[in-house]
Amino acid sequence: MIPYFPWPYPDEVLGSLLVRACRHTGLPFTQIIYQLAGYTDRAYVSFLLPQFLAELSRETGLPPLTLLWDHTVFPYVVSFRPPAQVRRLERLLLSGQAHVSSTTRLVTKALPFRRCCPACIVEDMARFGESYWHRTHLLPGVHVCPLHKSPLIVTGISTRRGDGQEASHWIYELPQEVVGERAAQPLSAEYLLALAQRSCELLERERSSRPGWASAYRRTAKAKGYAAPRRQVSSLVLAQDLHAFYGANLLEEVHCSYMPQDPRSWPILMVRAQPGIPFSPVKHAFLQTFLDNCPSGPKPDSPLFPGRRPKDFSDGDERCAQQVKQAACAIEGWVTVQELLTQVGCWEVYRHRRQRFPKTAAVVAEFKASGRWRGRLSRVANLGACPRQD
Numbered sequence: 001m002i003p004y005f006p007w008p009y010p011d012e013v014l015g016s017l018l019v020r021a022c023r024h025t026g027l028p029f030t031q032i033i034y035q036l037a038g039y040t041d042r043a044y045v046s047f048l049l050p051q052f053l054a055e056l057s058r059e060t061g062l063p064p065l066t067l068l069w070d071h072t073v074f075p076y077v078v079s080f081r082p083p084a085q086v087r088r089l090e091r092l093l094l095s096g097q098a099h100v101s102s103t104t105r106l107v108t109k110a111l112p113f114r115r116c117c118p119a120c121i122v123e124d125m126a127r128f129g130e131s132y133w134h135r136t137h138l139l140p141g142v143h144v145c146p147l148h149k150s151p152l153i154v155t156g157i158s159t160r161r162g163d164g165q166e167a168s169h170w171i172y173e174l175p176q177e178v179v180g181e182r183a184a185q186p187l188s189a190e191y192l193l194a195l196a197q198r199s200c201e202l203l204e205r206e207r208s209s210r211p212g213w214a215s216a217y218r219r220t221a222k223a224k225g226y227a228a229p230r231r232q233v234s235s236l237v238l239a240q241d242l243h244a245f246y247g248a249n250l251l252e253e254v255h256c257s258y259m260p261q262d263p264r265s266w267p268i269l270m271v272r273a274q275p276g277i278p279f280s281p282v283k284h285a286f287l288q289t290f291l292d293n294c295p296s297g298p299k300p301d302s303p304l305f306p307g308r309r310p311k312d313f314s315d316g317d318e319r320c321a322q323q324v325k326q327a328a329c330a331i332e333g334w335v336t337v338q339e340l341l342t343q344v345g346c347w348e349v350y351r352h353r354r355q356r357f358p359k360t361a362a363v364v365a366e367f368k369a370s371g372r373w374r375g376r377l378s379r380v381a382n383l384g385a386c387p388r389q390d
């Protein structure tokens with residue numbers, strides 16, 4: 001055990017706790033990691049990640065699950081996953097079997113630099129004598145402090161690796177020492193606050209694994225005026241309005257870009273009667289905030305996209321295999337084989353005539369064998385030579 005180790009402050013991310021441990025003990029980062037974990041390979045350490053949970057539990061006396069749920073972005077990442085998958089991933093992370101970069105990639109790719117709130121810094125300094133990095137400021141699309149309702153400062157400290165500066169965990173600064181700029185406000189203050197509050201709600205543990213979200217979105221969309229004939233949602237108009245609401249820059253920032261005319265854009269897929277595939281929490285927060293705040297009233301008609309019909313793959317095992325591979329690269333987070341093949345539209349035909357799809361079966365086997373596949377959970381981006389799709 002390390003003779004002295006700080007306790008995490010409310011909503012402090014574990015990377016911030018490690019930074020303060022270095023500062024309080026005077027030990028360099030490698031020494032802290034060595035004493036925690038018995039090795040010094042800093043490539044395995046990052047800022048937002050659920051990592052060293054057992055070791056940090058030993059040092060702080062806090063249960064590992066408390067550290068995971070209260071001091072990492074884990075609850076945000078799994079906020080729309082089925083409870084069984086959440087429990088399974090929880091166990092894998094606690095036992096060190098799951099790779100944390102898979103867990104937090106959704107957040108770090110949409111958050112290029114750390115952010116902090118000037119008012120929180122003042123309050124933290126007065127209360128604790130130092131400031132720290134708050135989890136709620138480090139969620140995608142959050143540009144205002146949900147507590148103080150004021151714009152956040154964007155620091156020059158990257159949340160990613162390999163972009164020309166030292167890895168983020170090597171930056172020992174705390175928010176009170178960092179010079180940054182107020183974030184450009186890509187949206188009105190009212191809507192930015194709504195987006196921040198929606199995003200932070202996803203950190204609440206008791207609200208994780210939200211079932212029935214698809215029907216709730218359809219209900220709200222229809223109530224707002226996006227109702228179409230045959231009990232459908234006027235989803236193309238909705239997607240175009242959502243694009244105009246946020247603007248291309250903000251959507252690009254959180255890696256949720258799409259063309260307003262695209263009949264397969266993610267807002268259209270999310271309001272289908274049976275979406276069939278998981279969507280990132282970023283997209284949920286953006287769609288929810290839009291539906292909460294868009295004006296009510298009749299909307300113009302749009303072509304209907306009632307959902308993807310099963311395709312005829314009888315002539316194309318190869319085509320099916322290629323599409324499955326492409327879909328595996330494009331989907332975010334964890335998916336099951338069923339979800340992956342449903343996304344492509346070949347699940348039904350594949351599951352009943354598996355022997356006619358040897359190449360697709362090979363891609364599925366590769367998918368299962370890739371990375372840290374465990375039962376029904378897998379990280380699809382580990383599939384071979386996937387083209388980069390953001």
Ligand SMILES: [Zn+2]
Binds near residue numbers: 118119121146
């Ligand atoms: Zn604040």
